[in-house]
Amino acid sequence: MTGCGEKLTKLTSGSQYDICMPGECLQMLTSGACITYNQNAGGCNRMLKVLLHGSCSYDCAYCPVRADRSGLAFAPRELAETFLGLYRKNLVGGLFLTSGIPYDTDDVMGELIESARILRTEGYAGYLHLKILPGARREDICEAARFADRISLNVETTGESRLRVLSGIKDYASDIIKRLGWIADAAPGHHTTQLVIGAAGETDKEIFNCVTALYERMLPSRIYYSSFKALPKTRLASRESTHPWRSRRWYQMDYLIREYGFNKTELLPLLDDHGTLRNDDPKTLLARNREPVDPNSASFTDLLHVPGIGTVTAHAIIRARERRTIRTPRDLGVSGACLKRALPYLAFSGSARQVTLAGFR
Ligand code: SF4
Incomplete structure (x- = not known):
């Protein structure tokens, strides 16, 4: 010192x-x-x-x-x-x-x-x-x-x-x-x-x-x-x-x-009518007003709107669906807390068409 x-x-x-x-x-x-x-x-x-x-x-x-x-x-x-x-x-x-x-x-x-x-x-x-x-x-x-x-x-x-x-x-x-x-x-x-x-x-x-x-x-x-x-x-x-x-x-x-x-x-x-932000996670609030998305067909932007899914996870899901149709949470290729948060906002149709990562660039 x-x-x-x-x-x-x-x-x-x-x-x-x-x-x-x-x-x-x-x-x-x-x-x-x-x-x-x-x-x-x-x-x-x-x-x-x-x-x-x-x-x-x-x-x-x-x-x-x-x-x-x-x-x-x-x-x-x-x-x-x-x-x-x-x-x-x-x-x-x-x-x-x-x-x-x-x-x-x-x-x-x-x-x-x-x-x-x-x-x-x-x-x-x-x-x-x-x-x-x-x-x-x-x-x-x-x-x-x-x-x-x-x-x-x-x-x-x-x-x-x-x-x-x-x-x-x-x-x-x-x-x-x-x-x-x-x-x-x-x-x-x-x-x-x-x-x-x-x-x-x-x-x-x-x-x-x-x-x-x-x-x-x-x-x-x-x-x-x-x-x-x-x-x-x-x-x-x-x-x-x-x-x-x-x-x-x-x-x-x-x-x-x-x-x-x-x-x-x-x-x-x-923001509510008084211009006040609610004490809740903003991304979750947005997602509650959106339809669940199919990870097989969702755009990169749509995946980003799912709570628990950030850019890294969204890319991982897109890579996973290039390999095979995503029919279950296990097929997403991600795990842990983010998956738990995301699941209520995902719909696993398993029949949607495949979309490649290149399509989102
Ligand atoms: S916030 Fe204002 S009073 Fe405080 S150090 Fe900066 S200029 Fe000075």
């Missing part, structure tokens, strides 16, 4: 509200120092998430960094050396670097980029995720994208009026959406964003419209969801926290949109 263990502990703890993966797991790095890391995020195993600055002059109503008056911060070289010390001891495998904004945005952005530049100059070739600050300059976004494997700017909420509930400083159109467009240009396929669910009272219908528009126009590699938590010393401390099931359901919705390409028209009925 370096001599700045306490600072590292506090600045890693302050970064935990930026999400790098669904259900991420924060653990102690060593028994002596309370350093948290993300076990699997970014594919790098044990990613260190840390703030460059632990305080912020912005006014986001849910954010504990805003309330921090300690002024704890790393200088870029100090951060780089601290991280490299841990990396060389094999205690961490990648870095997620974010920051509060205690003074001018351009200056803090410059420090984030300088930290990344030092790391790369020192020979660090591992995973690096840099946070882009709201209102960042285009040239800084391009520079960050040059050093980082991934960059991200949190969209936070669904629109200008909702953002007003959270912040009197950030401008939704200019500081966030315009910058997301620049990020999409600078790092195509290598950027993410995050929504805080429930902080500004946004409905699931608003979230749905926001998420589908982001995937259509900004092409993020993925969107992360965190249920709003009413934290002590924040302006929303007395508000009720959003139940974690809501972000879980949004990860499931997101998967249907991002991975399976389910369209807006078929997903919209999952």
Whole structure:
């Protein structure tokens, strides 16, 4: 450990509200120092998430960094050396670097980029995720994208009026959406964003419209969801926290949109008359309104609509039916929990015509 263990502990703890993966797991790095890391995020195993600055002059109503008056911060070289010390001891495998904004945005952005530049100059070739600050300059976004494997700017909420509930400083159109467009240009396929669910009272219908528009126009590699938590010393401390099931359901919705390409028209009925998502698996809800499909003749897309069947299983079924007619669950060539979930939505006619994998490309 370096001599700045306490600072590292506090600045890693302050970064935990930026999400790098669904259900991420924060653990102690060593028994002596309370350093948290993300076990699997970014594919790098044990990613260190840390703030460059632990305080912020912005006014986001849910954010504990805003309330921090300690002024704890790393200088870029100090951060780089601290991280490299841990990396060389094999205690961490990648870095997620974010920051509060205690003074001018351009200056803090410059420090984030300088930290990344030092790391790369020192020979660090591992995973690096840099946070882009709201209102960042285009040239800084391009520079960050040059050093980082991934960059991200949190969209936070669904629109200008909702953002007003959270912040009197950030401008939704200019500081966030315009910058997301620049990020999409600078790092195509290598950027993410995050929504805080429930902080500004946004409905699931608003979230749905926001998420589908982001995937259509900004092409993020993925969107992360965190249920709003009413934290002590924040302006929303007395508000009720959003139940974690809501972000879980949004990860499931997101998967249907991002991975399976389910369209807006078929997903919209999952929202009730008040624009609220039900606390149930969205794919199962959709399947309950569809006829069971014959695995011998179902299209790849139809198979994807069956609960328990994802892309790997759908391909396995199509390969199985190229060999023989599927008359029983055993003929599907798959087993386990996914098969149990799928069976109520499959109809084994055994007489349908064979369809080849090539037909679905
Ligand atoms: S910009 Fe807002 S969310 Fe980000 S650290 Fe500052 S107060 Fe927190």
